[in-house]
Amino acid sequence: MRVLFLHPNFPAQFRHLAPTLAADPANEVVFATTRRDGPELDGVVRARYQASRQSHPDIHPYVRTAERAVLAGQAVLRTADDLRRQGFRPDVVVAHSGWGPAVFVKELFPACRMLTYLEWWFRPGEANLGYLPDEGFDDDDALRNRTNNVQFLLDLAETDWVLTPTRFQADQVPAIFRRRLSVCHDGVDTTWFTPTSPADGGPTPPGGLSVGSLRLPPGREIVTFATRCLEPYRGFPQFMRAAGELLARRPQLEVVVAGRDDVAYGTPLPPGDTWPERMRRELSEAGVDLSRLHLVGPLPYGQYRALLRASTVHTYLTVPFVLSWSMLEAMSTGCAIVGSDTEPVRELIVDGHNGLLADFFDHRAFAARIEELLDDPAKRAALGAEARRTIVNGYDLGDQLGHQIDLIGRLARGELDDC
Amino acid sequence: MRILFLHDNFPGQFRDLAPALAKAGHEVVFGTSEPNGELPRVRKAYFGRRREPSRQLHRYLVDLERAVLSGQGAYRMAKRLEAEGFVPDVVYGHSGWGSTLYMKDAFPDAKLICYFDWYYRPRGANGDFFPQWPMNADRGCFFRARNATSLLDLAHCDWGVVTTEWQLSQYPRDALGKLSLLHDGIDTGFWRPEADGRRARYVHRGLDLGAPELVTYGTRGMDPYRGFDVFLRAVELLHRRRPQLVAAVAGDDRIPYGSKPPEGSSWKEYMLGQLDLDRSRIHFLGAVPKLAMRQLLRAGHAHVYFSAPFIPSWSLFEAMSTGALVVGSRTAPCEELITDGHNGLLSDFFDHVELADRIEEAIERQAELAPLRETARATIDDERFALRSVLARQIRLIDDVRRGAGPTEIEASVADRVRATARDEGLAELSGPQRVAPHPA
Numbered sequence: 001m002r003v004l005f006l007h008p009n010f011p012a013q014f015r016h017l018a019p020t021l022a023a024d025p026a027n028e029v030v031f032a033t034t035r036r037d038g039p040e041l042d043g044v045v046r047a048r049y050q051a052s053r054q055s056h057p058d059i060h061p062y063v064r065t066a067e068r069a070v071l072a073g074q075a076v077l078r079t080a081d082d083l084r085r086q087g088f089r090p091d092v093v094v095a096h097s098g099w100g101p102a103v104f105v106k107e108l109f110p111a112c113r114m115l116t117y118l119e120w121w122f123r124p125g126e127a128n129l130g131y132l133p134d135e136g137f138d139d140d141d142a143l144r145n146r147t148n149n150v151q152f153l154l155d156l157a158e159t160d161w162v163l164t165p166t167r168f169q170a171d172q173v174p175a176i177f178r179r180r181l182s183v184c185h186d187g188v189d190t191t192w193f194t195p196t197s198p199a200d201g202g203p204t205p206p207g208g209l210s211v212g213s214l215r216l217p218p219g220r221e222i223v224t225f226a227t228r229c230l231e232p233y234r235g236f237p238q239f240m241r242a243a244g245e246l247l248a249r250r251p252q253l254e255v256v257v258a259g260r261d262d263v264a265y266g267t268p269l270p271p272g273d274t275w276p277e278r279m280r281r282e283l284s285e286a287g288v289d290l291s292r293l294h295l296v297g298p299l300p301y302g303q304y305r306a307l308l309r310a311s312t313v314h315t316y317l318t319v320p321f322v323l324s325w326s327m328l329e330a331m332s333t334g335c336a337i338v339g340s341d342t343e344p345v346r347e348l349i350v351d352g353h354n355g356l357l358a359d360f361f362d363h364r365a366f367a368a369r370i371e372e373l374l375d376d377p378a379k380r381a382a383l384g385a386e387a388r389r390t391i392v393n394g395y396d397l398g399d400q401l402g403h404q405i406d407l408i409g410r411l412a413r414g415e416l417d418d419c
Numbered sequence: 420m421r422i423l424f425l426h427d428n429f430p431g432q433f434r435d436l437a438p439a440l441a442k443a444g445h446e447v448v449f450g451t452s453e454p455n456g457e458l459p460r461v462r463k464a465y466f467g468r469r470r471e472p473s474r475q476l477h478r479y480l481v482d483l484e485r486a487v488l489s490g491q492g493a494y495r496m497a498k499r500l501e502a503e504g505f506v507p508d509v510v511y512g513h514s515g516w517g518s519t520l521y522m523k524d525a526f527p528d529a530k531l532i533c534y535f536d537w538y539y540r541p542r543g544a545n546g547d548f549f550p551q552w553p554m555n556a557d558r559g560c561f562f563r564a565r566n567a568t569s570l571l572d573l574a575h576c577d578w579g580v581v582t583t584e585w586q587l588s589q590y591p592r593d594a595l596g597k598l599s600l601l602h603d604g605i606d607t608g609f610w611r612p613e614a615d616g617r618r619a620r621y622v623h624r625g626l627d628l629g630a631p632e633l634v635t636y637g638t639r640g641m642d643p644y645r646g647f648d649v650f651l652r653a654v655e656l657l658h659r660r661r662p663q664l665v666a667a668v669a670g671d672d673r674i675p676y677g678s679k680p681p682e683g684s685s686w687k688e689y690m691l692g693q694l695d696l697d698r699s700r701i702h703f704l705g706a707v708p709k710l711a712m713r714q715l716l717r718a719g720h721a722h723v724y725f726s727a728p729f730i731p732s733w734s735l736f737e738a739m740s741t742g743a744l745v746v747g748s749r750t751a752p753c754e755e756l757i758t759d760g761h762n763g764l765l766s767d768f769f770d771h772v773e774l775a776d777r778i779e780e781a782i783e784r785q786a787e788l789a790p791l792r793e794t795a796r797a798t799i800d801d802e803r804f805a806l807r808s809v810l811a812r813q814i815r816l817i818d819d820v821r822r823g824a825g826p827t828e829i830e831a832s833v834a835d836r837v838r839a840t841a842r843d844e845g846l847a848e849l850s851g852p853q854r855v856a857p858h859p860a
Contacts, residue, residue, distance in 0.1 A: 056475035062487045067477050070564055077556065107541065107559040124524055142524045143494065146575065147487060153570035154563065157591045174574045176596040179837065 001412045004083070004090035004112075005031040006076060006101035010038040010046075013096065013117060013165075013186050018044045020401050021408070030088060032079050032101070034072075049079040049101065062147040069100025069151040076101045080108050091412040095155070103154040113411040116159040118181075119322055121172040122149050127343075128265075128321040132232055135267050160411055163404070166323055168344045180419055182407060187400030188328045190392050195334035195384070196309045209256075209310040211303040212296040216254055216310075221374055224311040224335075226258040226304065226326050230275050230295075233265040234324070235317025235340055240279035241363035242315075244288040246370060253374070256294045258307060265321065308333040313373045313380070317360060318344060328395055331355070331387035336380035338369045348395075354386035420821065421446045421505065423529075425493060425512030425519055429453035429463065432513065432534055432582075432603040437461050439810050440817075448505055450496055450518065452489075464500060466492035466518065479564035486517025486568040493518040497525035509821050514572040514579070523575050530820045533576040535598070537730050538589040539565045544751075545729040549643065552678065573597075578820045578829060583731060585751045587833065599816055599831035604809035605736045607800040609709070612717060612742035612792065619717035621667070626702060628718060630665035632782050635719035635743070637669030637704075637712065638732050641686045644676040645732065646725025646748055648690050652771035653723075654701060655694045657778060664782070665700045669707040669715060676729065716741040721781035725768060726752045739763070740799040742792040744785075746777050762794035 003021055005014050010033040022029040022043030032047040051071040055064050094115045095102030102114060122129060124142035156162070162181040164170040170183050209216040216222065223243065227234040236259075243255045261274040269275070276295050284290055299307060308314065314335035316327040323344040330337055331348070337355040339345040349355040356373065358365040373380050410416050422445055424433045429451035441447040441460035450464045457463070468488040472481045500506075507529045512519035514533035522531050539562040540546060546562050547554035573579060573594050581587045582602045590598065613619050621628040634654070641647040654666045672687045680689035687703065707715060716722060722743035724735045731752035738745050739756065745763040747753035757763035766777045781788060802808040816830035826834035 056473070059473050059476045060484050060487055063476065063480055063484045066480055066483055066567060070477050070479050070560075074560065077560070104556075104560045104563060107556055107563065125527070139494070139524065143491065143521050146521065146524060147571065149574060150483070150567045150571060153574055154567065156574075156593070157566060157570055158563075176573070176593045179593060179596070 001026060001092065001409065002028045002088060002090045003030070003408065004080070004088075004093045004105075005029070005044075006033075006093060006095035006105070007031070008034045008072065008096070008099045008101060010035040011041055014094065015041070016187065016189075016397060016401055017094070017404055021405060028088065030083060030090070032076060032083075047079050047083060049075040051075045062144045063150075065148045066150040069103055069154065072100035073103035073105075073154075077104050077108055080105065084108065092408050094408065097152050097155040097159075100151050100154070102159075103151075106158050113160040113414070113416075114155075114158060115408060115411055116155045116162045118152060118155075118162050118164050118173065119169065121152060121169075121174070122146060123172055127172060128233070128319050131319045132266065134232070161407065161416055163407070166344060166347055168320070168347050169322065171343075180416070182403075184403050184407070185328070185395045185400050186325070187397035188325070188332045188391050188395050189397045190332045190388075190395075193305060193308070193329045193332035193391075195388065209306065211256070211258075211299055211307050214256065214294050214296050216256075220254045221250070221252055221312040222310055223253060223255050223370055223374075224258070224307055224314045225255075225316075226299075226307065226314075226330070227316075227324055228259060228298075228326075229262045229264040230257065230259045231263045231265065232275070233263075233319050233321060235319070235360060236275050237279055238361065238363040238366060239315055239317060240283060242366035242370065243293060244283040244286060245364065245367040246374075247288055247290075247292055249367075249371070250374070254292050254294065256296060256307060256311075258296050258299045258304060260298050261295075305329075305333065308335055311335050313338060313370050315366070315370065316340070316345065317366075318342060319360065320344060323347070328391055332391040332395075334384040334388040336373050336384045337387060338366060338373065348390060349387075353383075354390050355383055420509065420818075421507045422448075422817070423497075423500070423505075423507040423510045423512075423522075423526075424449045424461075425451070425510065425522075427452045427489070427513070427516050427518060429456050430458055433511070434458070435604055435606070435806055435810060436511075436813050440814065443814070446505070448500060448507070450493060450500075450512075452492075464496050466496040468492050479561050480567070482565055483567040486515075486520060489517035490520030494521040494525050497522065501525070509817055511817065514576075515568055517568060519572050519576070520568070530577040530823075531575070532817065532820055533572045533579045534603075535569060535572070535579050535581050535586075535590070537586060538569055538591070538594075539563070540589050543728075544589060545644070545727050548727050548750075549677075578816075580816070580831075583752065583755055585728075585755050586730060588751075592837070595833050595837045596826060598833050599829060600833050601812055601816060601831040602736075602804050602809055604806035604813070605733070605740050605799050605804050607740045607796075607805045608807070610713060610716075610737045610740035610799075612796060619714050621711070621715045621718040623704070623707070623711040623714065626704070628665060628667055628702065628715075630663065632661060632664040633719045634664065634666045634778055634782075635669070635715050635722045636666065636724075637707065637715065637722075638724070638734050640671055640673040640675040641668070642674040642677050643686065644727045644729060646723075646727075646768060647686055649725060649769065649771045649774060650723050651690045651694055651696070653774040653778060655696055656772065656775040658697045658700060660775070660779065661782070665702070667702045667704055667715060667719070669704045669712060671706050672703070677727075712737075713741055716743045719743060720785060721746050721778050723774070723778065724748075724753065725774075726750060727768070728752065731756070736799055736804060739795040740804075742796045744781050744788055744792050745795060746774065746781060756798060757795075760791070762791055762798050764788075764791075 019041040021027050030045045055067045090112050092113050093105050097116045097118045122145040124145050130137035156177050165185045167183050208218045225239050230236045261276045314330045314337045317340035320343045339349045340360040341357040351357040356369045358369045424437050438458045447461045449461050472484040509530050510522045511532045514535050541559035541562040579598045638645045657664050680686050722738045723746050725748040728751045747757045748768040749765045759765040764777045766774045812830050819829040
């Protein structure tokens with residue numbers, strides 16, 4: 001079977017899928033991306049595509065996304081044409097939908113089957129759009145976001161099957177496109193994201209915690225927060241306010257925050273301003289002792305896991321949007337989690353069963369639920385064990401890869417053509 | 420009920436439906452860019468574009484930007500209507516030029532029904548039909564991108580309407596889940612043969628076509644999409660073969676679809692320059708009013724309607740309804756209505772010699788082929804196309820959508836053609852514990 005992966009980033013969600021397919025000698029795997037960097041993936045041939053130009057700043061802002069998709073789609077055709085000349089014709093194209101790489105791929109390979117990895121669909125006034133009151137969401141935002149669905153639609157019109165990582169993401173897709181849709185998560189490596197050891201019940205590892213320049217001695221209670229970017233979409237301001245309350249109440253408490261001071265989603269800040277700076281200022285003005293608040297920046301995977309293992313209570317917040325891998329990684333590591341009571345989190349966490357939930361906007365409720373766990377080691381252990389079980393049973397990398405490869409195989413054999 | 424119709428060209432496909440609803444006591448507003456025309460009890464509202472598409476935009480997306488600009492205009496119009504106290508229960512709009520794009524934002528509680536004309540396929544329809552305009556990767560991508568506006572409407576509307584099987588067959592299979600197949604209706608009471616079955620005589624604007632052999636042709640414009648060039652070539656042959664044969668062409672000298680001729684900007688001028696026609700026996704009538712058009716159809720010994728694999732014209736339906744002996748092209752839009760030898764004759768789209776032969780056949784076998792005229796009339800004068808039944812069904816459809824009926828319950832729905840979901844196909848075996856499964860609609 002010949003498989004062509006398309007993703008502007010590399011290797012992104014196909015980090016495990018591409019090399020696992022390539023490990024089978026019966027398969028030939030090419031990965032076309034805009035990126036030059038990134039790891040070598042065993043057996044995976046890299047190809048590169050690049051848009052011939054950028055969008056002109058004068059075009060209508062509502063069609064900028066569509067134009068970017070069309071330019072990416074054309075760039076992929078040029079790359080794919082080279083591949084075709086070299087004799088590579090994919091049986092299946094697995095493409096991330098959103099930046100447009102796959103919109104024209106069937107023009108070149110009419111016989112291939114296309115699997116669309118769909119992360120999101122815009123619903124003005126629902127889910128993420130308009131959720132944060134401070135962001136503001138006006139008529140212009142609504143119309144622009146609605147038009148932005150073009151990038152997904154050009155794929156959906158041609159694709160043979162759609163994959164979304166969670167049910168919540170699938171729920172966003174218009175009903176007519178859900179007939180040929182499967183929910184299958186990218187998966188978490190549950191053999192790597194493990195609790196320290198079953199015997200280790202202490203709040204921090206025997207040797208203490210060492211991440212970045214931070215050294216914490218053993219015996220501290222540690223509240224953790226870790227996302228790619230420290231931003232309102234992931235509830236960073238509310239978390240900091242909750243942390244401020246807890247730091248004032250609990251002299252033994254250390255708060256460790258991992259992530260970049262950048263905004264990946266929603267409204268960017270003016271240059272020079274960052275959410276960590278804003279929140280430190282706010283807490284400092286409220287008289288909170290910041291010496292026990294540690295912003296350690298983005299962490300390499302090993303240190304990130306060490307942080308999760310050392311966590312007494314882990315927190316994860318998100319607006320109703322794409323769920324972060326980090327929440328599943330924390331669950332796999334057996335963290336006791338307080339999550340935001342929002343749809344993507346509720347899909348995995350049942351309050352009181354494998355974590356606790358609190359209102360996204362209510363930082364006092366968050367502080368109270370974190371404290372509830374800080375004071376109850378038995379409950380922490382029970383919730384953490386159940387959280388890990390959730391991931392091992394339903395989101396394990398090996399299992400999920402098996403499902404995805406099975407799906408790709410069925411597509412290649414034409415078994416899903418009549419669905 | 421309050422209903423808002425949207426169509427750039429007033430009244431378009433809603434010319435009968437809008438006044439019928441108004442007459443039934445519903446409050447009807449019609450949003451359009453066309454200042455001319457009125458319909459009884461229907462209030463007009465206007466929208467327009469603030470500017471035209473920018474020159475810096477990718478050429479595949481010029482249609483989309485124009486649609487976005489129209490959509491914004493229609494959105495502003497909707498906000499004005501709202502400020503005046505008009506909030507519709509249903510918006511029923513022609514899709515493709517953008518006016519419908521943002522109606523779910525303007526009126527979130529209203530149901531949006533879109534009338535879909537055409538979905539562009541690079542192959543198997545109009546895209547690769549003409550040998551002189553070959554399909555290639557560039558045009559193929561352009562065709563795909565041209566669907567952007569239709570796809571946005573398909574995704575966001577509550578329901579859609581398509582008028583013929585042929586048009587329906589172009590849409591992505593997922594679209595069937597929210598489409599009805601229902602024509603906008605032909606006024607078969609008006610478009611009917613002469614009461615006593617006699618041949619009429621076309622007399623209009625001082626022209627008296629009392630010809631012993633009259634061949635008629637008439638669509639909106641004159642272009643290869645409707646076989647205009649092939650028809651004129653056939654006439655050239657027939658002028659030589661039959662000294663009494665007269666041809667009459669109704670319609671404007673313009674190009675609604677397709678490309679310009681190799682020289683000049685008029686297919687009429689170009690073809691007249693190419694051919695040796697007896698100008699005393701071919702009449703270009705210009706746009707012919709309804710009543711005179713009916714006379715023309717009643718007067719002809721044969722009526723030629725050709726179409727590339729594209730949207731069929733109203734004129735085909737009207738000609739058949741009037742009992743004309745139609746010589747159609749052997750292409751999907753004609754073949755859906757005409758069965759050769761049953762309710763008309765068919766001829767190869769590109770073969771003017773065959774067309775001339777078939778026209779001759781029609782003329783020579785007038786009496787013998789008379790039953791074809793009756794069958795043609797019966798084809799249109801039935802519940803699929805006759806206005807009186809179609810109007811009732813359109814109104815039922817609107818009401819079904821308004822009250823939130825299920826996809827298969829809506830009038831003329833084709834949702835039951837969507838195959839059983841993959842779940843019933845045993846996809847469960849591919850799934851893990853409930854994780855890889857088709858997502859319920």
